[in-house]
Amino acid sequence: MSISMNGLRVYVNEGITEPSGPTIFYSRRSNGPYYVWHYEATLGQWRFSRMPRTDVAPKPLSLASWKNLPPALQAKLAEHYQE
Numbered sequence: 001m002s003i004s005m006n007g008l009r010v011y012v013n014e015g016i017t018e019p020s021g022p023t024i025f026y027s028r029r030s031n032g033p034y035y036v037w038h039y040e041a042t043l044g045q046w047r048f049s050r051m052p053r054t055d056v057a058p059k060p061l062s063l064a065s066w067k068n069l070p071p072a073l074q075a076k077l078a079e080h081y082q083e
Contacts, residue, residue, distance in 0.1 A: 005081045006030065010069060011061035025073065026051070026061055029081055037073060046076045 007030035025037045027048075034051040066074070 005078070008077070008081055010064045010066065010077065012064045014060040014062050025064060025069070026056075027077060027081075035080075037076070039070075039073075046070075046073050048076070048080065 009028050011026040011028075013024065013026070023039045026034055027037060028034045034053070034056045035048045036051050037046055037048045039045075040047045069077075
């Protein structure tokens with residue numbers, strides 16, 4: 001993942017396959033909280049919510065490649081994790 005935001009990781013759920021690519025992503029910076037990101041088509045934008053730590057463990061998450069993230073999500077992540 002080539003990104004300069006310190007400690008940011010973006011994940012996908014390996015157990016969910018979508019024909020047009022993932023529309024749900026998870027993010028975490030360093031040891032901070034996890035966030036779930038989903039595309040809300042009716043609003044035409046990416047939305048997020050903070051996840052309780054207990055909801056994260058059972059999900060089979062794997063690192064997502066920054067270059068494979070939708071550009072609009074990249075922009076929202078950069079905005080959310082501003083230093």
